[in-house]
Amino acid sequence: MRDNSSQSPFNREQQYAAKRKAVIFAAGGAFRRRGYHNTSMVEIAKSLGLSKAALYYYVKSKVEILYECHVIVYGAMDVCVKSVKGQGDSGLEKLKLLYGEFASLLTRDGLALLADVDSLKGDFQAEVSARRGKIERAVTRLVKMGMADGSIKKADPKVTVFFLMGALNWMNVWYEADGRMSGEVIAAHFVDQMSAGIRA
Amino acid sequence: MRDNSSQSPFNREQQYAAKRKAVIFAAGGAFRRRGYHNTSMVEIAKSLGLSKAALYYYVKSKVEILYECHVIVYGAMDVCVKSVKGQGDSGLEKLKLLYGEFASLLTRDGLALLADVDSLKGDFQAEVSARRGKIERAVTRLVKMGMADGSIKKADPKVTVFFLMGALNWMNVWYEADGRMSGEVIAAHFVDQMSAGIRA
Amino acid sequence: MRDNSSQSPFNREQQYAAKRKAVIFAAGGAFRRRGYHNTSMVEIAKSLGLSKAALYYYVKSKVEILYECHVIVYGAMDVCVKSVKGQGDSGLEKLKLLYGEFASLLTRDGLALLADVDSLKGDFQAEVSARRGKIERAVTRLVKMGMADGSIKKADPKVTVFFLMGALNWMNVWYEADGRMSGEVIAAHFVDQMSAGIRA
Amino acid sequence: MRDNSSQSPFNREQQYAAKRKAVIFAAGGAFRRRGYHNTSMVEIAKSLGLSKAALYYYVKSKVEILYECHVIVYGAMDVCVKSVKGQGDSGLEKLKLLYGEFASLLTRDGLALLADVDSLKGDFQAEVSARRGKIERAVTRLVKMGMADGSIKKADPKVTVFFLMGALNWMNVWYEADGRMSGEVIAAHFVDQMSAGIRA
DNA sequence: TATGAATGAGTATTCATTCAT
């Protein structure tokens, strides 16, 4: 039994969403490699075999793409935060789980923590800053918890967190998906170097 | 006794160099805060009380400023590398000295590791990449030395170094010279968190 | 007795023509209110519950719509010219009849003298100019006749006519079909103010 | 005695203002002849022997030019309104003076009542509408005064005024400064045809 | 030294139009 009448529009929407996602990820990859301003809409279009104008069928503006790139990563990080909730016995254990998820995330699916936050304007910038802040606070919470429960060495939590976030953000610069090391190996390394660095 | 003949041109050169330096540092600060492409020559000029055109008396192009910014930091880092040479008994000890110098450096004199390497073109990009590579190799050498002499835990040296460089590079984003913590305190924290993370 | 064979295609043609007319009038209304270039094909389509592409089933191009809008009004004005032929005893009487028809026309059926003649190109522009010229000449003829037969005050006929045509064209800007005054009242007012202004 | 030190900057400002004015008037003329959207910034620039980019040294945007064009005309009309204040014994006499000033104005100095009000956006549109309203109200006031003092035939003042404003606005379409008739002759004609049309 | 004026090259964005389905 066929049910084309309902499936056809469904597929169309799906396809549209898939193509939109392709646009955003193609752009995101280029932004990561060459920077937002060094990547033109034509280049993005060409890399997808599309015309420049076709891009605007899927996104409203270049900066919207950048915004979406950020939203996607921070959304995925939100998921990580939730997924480790309730796990781990100490602050440090919890942080290890979360940090590992983060590192692993940034080696998968072309996701990357883009640097060009300053190229966002107005509401876009505000929301992305808020989302970044939320993630940083989640990490800070675990760090403080660890310092309280004795699993993490006492120190300034802010600087501790910045140190760790820096290592994650820097992955954009050096990590290439087709590199010799798997994402999981890198994530394990990161968790190890991170936790050893702050363990009580 | 006056010595104008030699002093006057000397002063002139000095003044020119000082002004040129002022241009580069004013621009560098803006680049760090807002990014290279989000900073226009007009803004740089205005922040110095100059006209846009006057900038070109001191620098050849905008990208030359960016290049100089990089050169200045990597030059200062080269000095650090040299200054710790011969000091420290183990790989780890040597690395702690160097890393402390680096962290301290990046809290001083408006020096910052700019992110916009991709906005450099051609020779500029090549040279800056080379200089960055030189610094990274110096660090890697100490890491490997530590792994060999047993002071540093064995692991992939590349990832180890990337982790540490990331923390340094991320300082651009969060460190403000007028913040509540002194550079030395931050440097000490960085050395501690770094060394604990990789200690054997 | 059915007569489908002849009626069905007839209806189809009729329906096509009706829809085409609907497109042109919807567009014409928008052109009048917001101007030709400030009205996009999407907007026209949406106001009719159609997709942008469907418009092209009824018209060949956007400029063709504009052309048709002009043709429709000037065609209706031609009809006015003919309808008053032979009526009226003097030049002034004839002109009053014609001017009244014009004013009345422009308050009916969404007809309007659009301003965007310059947006037409080539042949379109030429023909619309010709048609406008024809109307203006018809008016000028009556004005000259009135000046000859003593019913209209002697003056430069061109300027006299421009003055009167201006009042008509300006209706686009202020007249709204749902306003408080009926078209007939406005037409009567226009005839009065017009004729008093040029009466011998 | 020379006084260059103070005169030179003065001249510079003057020259800048003069060139800015030239830009606005060149554009305004083109807008009047071909319409706002049918005139590109390149065309305006070329007509002045400038590059497109140089235009932006004098104006902030294309729509700012359009705005300024409107402001200039309505400003000049404001001056007319003031200049006839206190003159004329009756409403009709006052209106004749004002209308004559208006007609005369629109034949001078390239001033024209542009039609593209809808191409202005936001604040620009609001202010220009307000200014147009102010002028229309000034005219309406005189019309009502004339109807009250018996010099003007009683009728709907709004339509009366629209009729008259239409004639003025239509001048854009037909009046060319280099035409065979002087501005004063046309103004006299307009005053005559206007006043005869509404006289009691 | 310094600047006002001008420009060329580039870039995002819009929009009428087409066409396969």
Place this chain on the structure above:
DNA sequence: GATGAATGAATACTCATTCAT
């Protein structure tokens, strides 16, 4: 008949850079 998807051409605008003064 109708539409989703795609495109080419045009256009406003920015900005680093130059140069006469």
